Amino acid sequence: MNQDKSTRYRIGKNESPVYVSEALQDFSSHWRHHLGTHNKRNLFVLLDENVELAFPDIISDLFDDRFHNVHIKKLKGGEQLKNLVVATEIWDELSALNADRSWVIVSIGGGTLSDLAGFTASAYKRGIPCVFVPTSLMAMIDASVGGKNALNQGSLKNQIGTYYFPQFVFVFPRFLKSLPEEEYRSGYAELIKHALLHVNNNLWNTLQNRDMSELPDASLLASAIRVKMKIVQTDPFENNKRLFLNFGHSFGHAIESYFIDHNKPVKHGEAVASGMQFALYMSVKKSLIASALAEKLSSMLESIYPFPQNLEMNELINYMRHDKKVVHGKIRIILFKDFGRFKIDFATEEELLVAFSEFIAKKRA
Ligand SMILES: NC(=O)c1ccc[n+]([C@@H]2O[C@H](COP(=O)([O-])OP(=O)(O)OC[C@H]3O[C@@H](n4cnc5c(N)ncnc54)[C@H](O)[C@@H]3O)[C@@H](O)[C@H]2O)c1
Structure with a gap:
């Protein structure tokens, strides 16, 4: 926690701030601040497979054994995720886990995962908390900011969605190191x-x-x-x-x-x-x-x-x-x-x- 202040930012004064930090351990303190102690919450994590492949240690550091129960669902990021079939799959899994409103949906991935996380969290039991950890440039500066989420309806993009703000967003710039060039250009x-x-x-x-x-x-x-x-x-x-x-x-x-x-x-x-x-x-x-x-x-x-x-x-x-x-x-x-x-x-x-x-x-x- 003794990192230079210039590597840490809080954007947004009220609820749902975005934290940008080059210190991974900051995630834990923001979590405590917004969601209480780790062992109080059960987590349903939507994790992009490419991110897990590139940063297995970071993922296990984020969700260490202090959390009560961490259920990880690995997904291949992309538009094919943004539909009601995948959303229903998530709701079914949450129900099978007897998830109540103390559960938190966390997305670690690009904008398709944060859109899916925001949407599913907004509707499950009329709303459970969510947290975004964006890993693509597009998700860091755009998709995870602003409380909009959407799914596609057939070939119609972003037709079904809600306004729903995450408890907080944690932007960790190091994730960009493994982002494919074409994705980086798109976010740029x-x-x-x-x-x-x-x-x-x-x-x-x-x-x-x-x-x-x-x-x-x-x-x-x-x-x-x-x-x-x-x-x-x-x-x-x-x-x-x-x-x-x-x-x-x-x-x-x-x-x-x-x-x-x-x-x-x-x-x-x-x-x-x-x-x-x-x-x-x-x-x-x-x-x-x-x-x-x-x-x-x-x-x-x-x-x-x-x-x-x-x-x-x-x-x-x-x-x-x-x-x-x-x-x-x-x-x-x-x-x-x-x-x-x-x-x-x-x-x-x-x-x-x-x-x-x-x-x-x-x-x-
Ligand atoms: N809700 C909003 O306000 C808002 C705003 C802008 C965009 N969006 C949505 O965001 C989506 C686009 O976001 P995106 O470009 O992040 O798409 P994405 O989630 O499909 O990610 C793009 C690709 O990059 C990979 N990836 C992501 N982070 C990586 C990393 N660190 N290392 C390696 N690979 C990584 C993913 O696996 C995927 O293959 C669109 O569906 C768009 O509609 C939403």
Whole structure:
């Protein structure tokens, strides 16, 4: 416990804080603080198999024999987990264990596990506590922060979900060491998005001046988490400002679905990065920002996530039409005004088609 203070952060003043710490033993003190002594609780742990393979010692240190009863369910992280069949399996196992409301569901894994943990905990006996230990960059800075969870309904992503806050989130940056490169790149796109959402350009400048291949440390992770947490605290139920977090997502989700249907799936973050490029172009078109600034931001994105070739906009529009972001036939888009300042806007399909062909022509020029 004698580590430098700069390696530890608490984000969020009230309940459900996020702790970022490079000291593993901090997990125990946060647990005691939020959930009481270890031997009082029974745990149902959802553990990502890849994380267990990479860090068996860390996992056994987290859940040592001080806990009353630790039931571990090992899972292969991925979208295939986010459905009611897997959720029901978990509820059945909890019932078979006679789990009451003193039990705690803990997830150790990426965003698919924290979504599953949050959802199952929110509904079992009308709510039992949960704790998230995110292990992917996406989960650390995004999925485990903000109290939203969701399961997929068939091919429709994130259709079924609740708002439910974990008792606390414990971010341990060392987990990133085993994260596959493509997963890291995907999470990094959300880090860039958080930098755009930050009211000044400090976080953006930090990203500009660092080598992307160097893994984010506790301080950088805490800054990114703070950006999301601040927005969530002003608008927890997504009536207004929280929608800004969807920057790049209307178009990004369409790209994601497009490539799934063309049997060439791309990572969520890559698709969102392309969505952000198009949203920046739309922001210039709507005179919200100067083209020089949009160019600068866009070229940073393009240098890491080249915009996909040969996209068929008519097909993309089709996917956008089925998105949750359609209101009265118009597609909701989030536009960029400045760092931390966005506009919630709507566009017709015709407008999007015209803008997209101009955008592509400009890219080819
Ligand atoms: N609830 C929210 O607010 C919110 C926000 C953003 C994303 N999400 C959800 O999060 C999910 C995406 O999260 P994700 O990218 O973490 O996906 P994921 O959970 O599928 O993890 C991605 C892959 O990385 C592996 N992995 C994770 N951590 C690892 C580690 N430390 N070492 C080695 N391998 C590791 C997993 O096994 C998996 O194969 C999506 O389902 C998305 O909808 C939710």
